[in-house]
Amino acid sequence: MSQQLIQLIVSGLAVGAVYALVGLAFIMVNEATGVVNFATGQMVAIGCFLSVTTGIQMGLPLAAAYPLALAGMALFGMVFYAVVFRPLQDRPVVTVIIGTVMIGIVIQNSALITWGSVPFRPRSPFGRQVVDVFGAAISAHALFVIAVSFLMIGLLYAFIYRTTIGARMRAVAQDRDAARLMGIGVDRMFVLTWVIAGLLTGTAGLLVGPMWFADVNMGDPIALKAFAAIIIGGFSSVPGAIVGGILVGLAEMLGAAYVSSAYKDGLVFLVMILFLLVRPQGIFGERIGQRA
Amino acid sequence: MRPPRNRLAVAAALVAFLLALALPAFVSGYGIRILNLALISAIAVIGLNFAFGYAGLITLAQAGFVGCGAYLTAILSTTAGLPPLLSIPLAVVGTTAIGAAVGLPMLRLKGHYLALATLGFNVSFVIVATNWKSVMGGTDGISGIPSFAVPGFAFATDHRYYYVLWLALALATGIAWRIRYSHIGLAMIAVRDDEIATGAASVGVTRIKVQAFSLSAAYAGLAGALFAHMTNFVAPDDFALSHSIIYLAMLIIGGEGSILGAIAGAVIVTFMPELMRDLGQAYMIIFGSLMLLILIFLPKGLLSLAAMAARRIGISGR
Amino acid sequence: MTTILAVDGLSKSFGGVHAVQSVSLAVPQGMIFSVIGPNGAGKTTLINVLTGILPSSGGTVRFADRTITDAPAHVIAAAGMVRTFQNGRLFHRLTVIENVLVGAHHRLPQSVWSAITGGVAARRTAEIRSRARGLLETLGLIDDADRLVGALPYGRQRMVEIARALVSEPKLLLLDEPAAGLNSGEVERLREVLLGLRRDGLTILLVEHNMGLVMRVADRIAVIHFGEKIAEGTPAEVRGDPKVLEAYLGHGYRHAGD
Structure with missing residues (x-):
């Protein structure tokens, strides 16, 4: 394998892992609460900017800055639950779509006022360090992104499938009313879902910062790729989001290098539309394309 | 099926008509530009009302279709040198065809799947417009688009063009009204209320959905073409996904399922940022919050508020 | 037989x-x-x-x-072969007569153009409308013709469904x-x-x-x-x-x- 190909694959995996985290946040919320959250991208931006505040503006070491930013995102998830989810819960799909988009606009412009329009460049814990992988020079941060993303995904899996709280969350996702009858505190599970969404998007935000820039407009492009990822992987499938995210990340990097850098995004959306038309359940999903 | 007739409503429409004719005399240059934009948006939103308001199809592609109309007329009137009087109808026909071609495969999807598929179309449109430099001009767009003219008279100023737009909106409204109260309009509304019962009542559901979607594309095409001949310049940014969302917000805020609601929503939402201009950077925050509050507390739109007020003082429409 | x-x-x-x-x-x-x-x-x-x-x-x-x-x-x-549904499935944003008219959709030209221009579509719609009114008369629903269908009591809604099925003969x-x-x-x-x-x-x-x-x-x-x-x-x-x-x-x- 050529050096360039290895570099492209690693950076594709890194970007894809970020999309997978964002896609998972989207799926967790949609499965548990039925809300299609179009402000997911703005949550990523907030996560990134919180790390700017703790890491750059407050000057904390990253070992303290990252946990503090994530704590902020957990809180943000709770606020989102109270201010956005409660009033929009059980409204028609379109109301939720427009409502979350409007919240996205509010978040984005609040970020603009708070952090300004000049992008920040958050530093990576590994600086500009380069590692040798099969003879190719790979940025250490890219490897860090892949490692942290998979750690998060592993923790999420363990939480959902190995703990009683995770089992309760799954019960709520499957049948809210039955879960309530069994004495599960449904509302508490909803809060928890939003906290997890905050942590996942927040992690994605921390990780992309050093790769790209912290910019108030960064949310939408990331969210759009995450949409594409979960449609390709399967709308309600956790492994689907991971595989879909990585496919989109790889397609983006390899497509830019070997096909056309101008149309790399078009390629991704073309594949997404093809999946919607031919296999709306995605790679891993069950047959749910007709579900409204 | 017969449109409700009401003398008061007819009188109100007549007064509105006369006021609208005299309006440009009282409005300054910038104000008339915003007014013109409101009229153009109103046409696009009346179109969206067919797809979403009547047939319940959640589409996030309306700005993409507005873009199709704008770019088609831009290319036809610059590269091909056609007069706007010809290029506009051709752009509408072309956009309708694109709408039908996109709708036919996509309309099997429902709810947020359809929303995401149409979102994909809109994003793809912008990507193509940004990168296909030889035909669509890339990020620079297409400039030098001629102003609207008929033989012997050019509508080169915003004040003159206002009357063209106004006529186009009146025509678009009249046609929408006819369709709403025809068997086609009834079938669209029926599809959203109960798709299975609609099929069982002899309506070809897929056909009606494609018709509603193509109609909304046709109206978008007209709006886009009229826009291009006002600004004399088109670029991808004007047709981004965020505009599709604004069109949907206009319809919901005015009152979905109602032609008057579509027009009211377009006018209100177009002027809202202008009214909040003094708020500076904070205005988008206020705008977004206001929209959210309307969605939560007035799910049937501002027009339902007006209807409630009208009932209170005893001039019910039906 | x-x-x-x-x-x-x-x-x-x-x-x-x-x-x-x-x-x-x-x-x-x-x-x-x-x-x-x-x-x-x-x-x-x-x-x-x-x-x-x-x-x-x-x-x-x-x-x-x-x-x-x-x-x-x-x-x-x-x-x-036209049917009604077990628990009644009507179009709640339409009036009684509009609900009935949907049942005759296939009797009308199918293009949007026909709806805009009128002509055959308008003439045939008028015929169908008068037949629909006749049916509503027979089924005792004529006074409700212009009310929204949801405003009717359940028993009458069932009759509207029968009228919708019958209008296409x-x-x-x-x-x-x-x-x-x-x-x-x-x-x-x-x-x-x-x-x-x-x-x-x-x-x-x-x-x-x-x-x-x-x-x-x-x-x-x-x-x-x-x-x-x-x-x-x-x-x-x-x-x-x-x-x-x-x-x-x-x-x-x-x-x-x-």
């Missing part, structure tokens, strides 16, 4: 559950043919397969000398439990309507739970139990059939008979 609807070996299964198992029926023209059976017998599934709402798993359906197995719902309706009317939820006065009214329609030559396939109604209006009855047809005949024959009694009364009947 000619057979207007011939169902041959029709089956429908959901996964491993056989909701309808090889059911054959021959509905003669001009009759009220009733399908009865205990709850969950598969009657509604049978109707849904007949009218193209659900795909079949086997068998054929012939209607008016055409094979219509698994044709789309609107094609079957346009061919002249079908050859066969398929009613799925039309008496469910009606009071005794409304059931009586329904009976008169059904007999009046048969007098005018319409064939009716009546799926019903209300035995009193079925026994008084049906010319022929088929009994479905666990997805299979277990009996068919005149009301008197069916009433005396021990298999039918067992299906309805369960083992208690057999013990009593032993």
